[in-house]
Amino acid sequence: MPDAVLKLDPLRAWRFVAGKVSGLGAVTSPPYDVLEPAIVRRLTDSDLHNMVRLILPRDPDLGPSRYDEPARRLVGWQRDGIVVQDEQPALYVYEQRLRGAVLCGLVGSLRLDPARRVVLPHEDVMPHWVDDRLRLMEATDADLEPILLAYADGGVASDAVDAARAGEPWLEAETYNGAEHRIWRIDDPVTLAEIETELAKHEAVIADGHHRYAAYLERQLRAPYRPSADVGLAMLVDYVRHPLTLDPIHRVVPGLELATVQARTPPGWQLQPGRVEGDPNRISVTDGSSWLTLHSASDAPAVTLLHEVLLSSWGAVEQDITFHHTLDDALALAGPQRAAVELTAPEMDQVLRSAAQGVVLPQKATSFGPKPRVGLLFRTL
The missing domain is CATH 3.90.1530.10 (Conserved hypothetical protein from pyrococcus furiosus pfu- 392566-001, ParB domain)
Structure with a gap:
């Protein structure tokens, strides 16, 4: 060839x-x-x-x-x-x-x-x-x-x-x-x-x-x-x-409640009330009124951790998730049983390194x- x-x-x-x-x-x-x-x-x-x-x-x-x-x-x-x-x-x-x-x-x-x-x-x-x-x-x-x-x-x-x-x-x-x-x-x-x-x-x-x-x-x-x-x-x-x-692409997860995030997030994650800014690898979840911010010690991109670890732990149905390029669009859909998930963008070197190694990030990662x-x-x- x-x-x-x-x-x-x-x-x-x-x-x-x-x-x-x-x-x-x-x-x-x-x-x-x-x-x-x-x-x-x-x-x-x-x-x-x-x-x-x-x-x-x-x-x-x-x-x-x-x-x-x-x-x-x-x-x-x-x-x-x-x-x-x-x-x-x-x-x-x-x-x-x-x-x-x-x-x-x-x-x-x-x-x-x-x-x-x-x-x-x-x-x-x-x-x-x-x-x-x-x-x-x-x-x-x-x-x-x-x-x-x-x-x-x-x-x-x-x-x-x-x-x-x-x-x-x-x-x-x-x-x-x-x-x-x-x-x-x-x-x-x-x-x-x-x-x-x-x-x-x-x-x-x-x-x-x-x-x-x-x-x-x-x-x-x-x-x-x-x-x-x-x-x-x-x-x-x-x-x-x-x-x-x-930039990141945010998610809206139908059927997901903040109480489920609080109770079923795996051990090893830090959970803080509120939307904690300044953390380059945080995942913040809201029902439209309250926020919960999650952080892992892993250096994997937040979007990878969300799809490979958290969604299954929360019992989310991936096929039902919607994707939004602005946080405002995601927040407009958030509700008590429909959580919006705010992500941070991967670093450019993470994207390039994974691509060169033949490793792909989850869909709509960036x-x-x-x-x-x-x-x-x-x-x-």
């Missing part, structure tokens, strides 16, 4: 036509898995062509046929010139700025790595979400949302990114949250060859998009005869030059950011 190398191929990306929509920012969306209902309503109302109408199929009662609607909608947008495909292949430099936070990297077609030698996942996936994303990909025959990967010390590849940003953007947009988005194209053959050579020296960790990447791999297995199924849309960030943030906006660039097969 030939050695696997990290490779990001140029592509002819699709984009919205500014004159056909109310604004390029108005048709974009955050990734599907951070869309709370209020955000979905805002995006749906912002423009008839907002990407949320493609990435978040409605009416679960329709079963598999619910993916037909976004597929028909995308075909209509292509037919009517709402979206157009770039004439020549390129790698795209994408920059997002919001209140001092900057996301910057390369967008292209990532060569898939089923053996996990150079594209390294760091957290587990939930099969139903992999199936959901796969069904959408197969119905639309498209990759609508880039996954996010992180690597270190990109050398000439990162130099090429920064050099492109010195020129005039190919595309600019501003979104309702005040974020500014800019995209540049890299299509010079010499520069593309230098990027390819540099990336081949590296491995990358999947920062965001594990379910979509798992769906890419499943699609590749189902369609081995399609060269276009050997790749998936991705954004690659040199996190040394352009650092990413790392929230890397900033996340690329959906709808500025996408790919069809």
Whole structure:
């Protein structure tokens, strides 16, 4: 078997036509898995062509046929010139700025790595979400949302990114949250060859998009005869030059009471009343009125301890747990028999070390950011 190398191929990306929509920012969306209902309503109302109408199929009662609607909608947008495909292949430099936070990297077609030698996942996936994303990909025959990967010390590849940003953007947009988005194209053959050579020296960790990447791999297995199924849309960030943030994802556990946490937490844990801040590895649980903070002497990430030790001790049903990117969203659902669990984020070195060792954290263990906006660039097969 030939050695696997990290490779990001140029592509002819699709984009919205500014004159056909109310604004390029108005048709974009955050990734599907951070869309709370209020955000979905805002995006749906912002423009008839907002990407949320493609990435978040409605009416679960329709079963598999619910993916037909976004597929028909995308075909209509292509037919009517709402979206157009770039004439020549390129790698795209994408920059997002919001209140001092900057996301910057390369967008292209990532060569898939089923053996996990150079594209390294760091957290587990939930099969139903992999199936959901796969069904959408197969119905639309498209990759609508880039996954996010992180690597270190990109050398000439990162130099090429920064050099492109010195020129005039190919595309600019501003979104309702005040974020500014800019995209540049890299299509010079010499520069593309230098990027390819540099990336081949590296491995990358999947920062965001594990379910979509798992769906890419499943699609590749189902369609081995399609060269276009050997790749998936991705954004690659040199996190040394352009650092990413790392935040926790909180849980809401139906059926869990604070009294159960108090009585059934295993020996060896410290339990303190209240929400004790400043502890980098704490787990705090609330029923909406009272708090209990837990601490273990283990150096394992809090999310690992929660899923591998605590939930089973508490008698929680993991399939019923919901995941929330903001603590406010979790607290809004907390109640006497529905506990919200506040987690702390793992350290970056914990994530990188576990990924390099082939050890994955529990599902929804981390929230890397900033996340690329959906709808500025996408790919069809």
